[in-house]
Amino acid sequence: MEINIQKNVLEANETEADRNRKYFNENNVFVLNMMSSPGSGKTETLCKTLTKLAPKIRVGVLVGDICTTNDADRLAVTGAKVLQINTDQFGGDCHLAAHVVEKYALELGCEDLDLLIVENIGNLVCPAEFDIGEDAKAVMLSVTEGEDKPLKYPVIFQVADIAILNKIDLLPYLDFDAGLAVENMKKVHPQIPVFEIAAKTEEGLEPWIQWLKEKVAQKIGRK
């Protein structure tokens, strides 16, 4: 006997993501989901970026880190409200699921925020699959990784709204071809805006900060 079902297996996550979206919209907070391989420089980029947004833009950060609170401590000095996410045991150590984001977003409280950044777990596969109710997804690649990453992990570059190429201060010391990396990103996602930055030296941060400010302004309707 065959029983017809026709259901999306990720339906539960999507229902929870919709609930998050509603909560974020009610509070007019722009939510960015930041994804990359481990060590690409998400936390460093946020540290340098957030100090330039405060106090005009009120920022919150949820940082998914498997076993330490290092990232949360680094981010706390920027003046942002920061909460460390401890991922749950099953299927939670490679990405943040919507219900996990919900729990921590409620604990952090979005009522007094303009921008919420979710630093996802360092991974280029799983986070792409899970909607968390965000307004936009950013994917980061660093020049120490390899120009072909976008072709090897096309889904994440395809679903991202913007891409950041980080650590360009190291280009003189490597044979990484930045032009080729950007070209590969555009093969996977022709219209994707790419910001080339060095979080460490703060080179190239301005256009990315401008992008964030515009998104926040649009969301809170001050534009």
Place this chain on the structure above:
Amino acid sequence: MHEMGIAEQLAQIAIDSIPADIENPKVEIVNLRIGKMAAIVEHSLTFCFEIIVKDTPLEGARLEIDFVPVMVHCTGCDNEWEVEGPVFQCPNCKEGKVEMLSGREIQITSIELV
């Protein structure tokens, strides 16, 4: 990597779909539709599924996967085609915005009881 979570959801939906009036139900096949661009590794999913369904009506059930091609549409020139590699540029106009029509689904379509 996230296949454990997917397998759990899958098993839950399958179990909830078994009619309550069947005595000692035993599921033989679970039919799935999985997009070629969904990040699912078949053998990890099978492996996780086998662990999850121990001592349930799904124990021993086989996963039958129908892989769905990645179909895209160019909003610039209305072209539609199947993407086979990681390249999403429109082969016709080169610059149109490309939207995905299929290829990312993770669906359970039916279960077959013994």
